[in-house]
Amino acid sequence: MSNFDILRDDVKDLWDKYIRHEFVIKMKEGTLPLDSFKYYMIQDTKYVNIMLKSLLNASSKAPLNKITNILNAIFNTRDKGLEIEKEILEKLNIDDAAIENTGYNLVNYAYTRHLYYNSTIGWDYFLASWAPCMIGYSFVGKFVKGSPNEIYDLWASFYGSKDYENRVETIIDALDDIKLNDGIKNVFRNSVNFEIMFWEAALRKDPTIFK
Template sequence: MVSTHERLRDLVGDLWNKYTRHEFVERLRNGSLPMDVFRYYLIQDTKYVREMQKAVIKAASKAPLNEAIDILTAVFSNVERGGAEVHERLFHDLSITEDEVNNTGGFNLVNYAYTKHLHYYASLGWPQFLAAWAPCMWGGYYEIGKYVVGTGNSIFNAWAEFYASNDYWSRVEAILRTLDKCGGNAGHGEGV
């Protein structure tokens, strides 16, 4: 039997591969991405992670208690809080300050759209939120991390090693397991 998360992934077809093998990803992997572009990405990603965490908490308030605890524990249980650990190390290596994150404008258009997307689905309900969030955590971080890890660029590799790690996979696995419990309800809602 095909799981809900596999069924949803199959529904997007080749878009999944275009997403996880985008030119940005290929350039991370081969080390040719300009460092200023990665630096900008990292600042935007930090803004995204902070908004994503708010959306997770908002959505979890609508979840069955055991599912909310499972997800919140997986994502927030360690000191590192879901990606901040790799950001802190890379911020140091790239001389990015907290002031720079807070004072270099807002979200870029894509980041703005996706964070609004997450907040919208968090307001609809738990299954809908999981279906909207899982592709980012699974494909956008884990699958891309696995693909990029081993690159010759130490900065890009440090980023990829975290997202390809067993620790990070345990977070993704909790999301996918919970999404699978939701079954057919995960695809209900406008735009899912």
């Protein structure tokens, strides 16, 4: 059993709620209101910016072979991901100014600070905080693929792809090299909770007040 399996099984009910959240199911069905998805895309873009900074900060503390594999898997497929993101943002009429002029909601603000904080503690803790997002989106993407909504199907075409699965495999491999303890498990659990709250904030379209 991999460390990921152990971590996921430790929070099984939360994990299932995350990857089969109402937001995700509505994407699959094509019934999610576009304004909720537009809200999500803006917040997700802001999240990714801090997430990448946190990854680069933690990378100096990581085993060289593991971080090399992860960074190669991410940056070798980043163009494809950016191409799809650009197409979605254009379809939703979201430009750079809209993203820059929108603040973080409370969940996103807390989640990104959680990631960055753990990147300062060490590679193991950052990896545990980051894994739920990266691995979970592979599950979500494969589930949402085939949505009758063109935009949601396009979004899922990347997260449900083999290229994205390659990213996930390098992260699961890196997780197997860390020693699990209660602190690591708590960090993983907190990130799964943040992922659930991220969906919920998008459904509610929470106020965005944190610049």
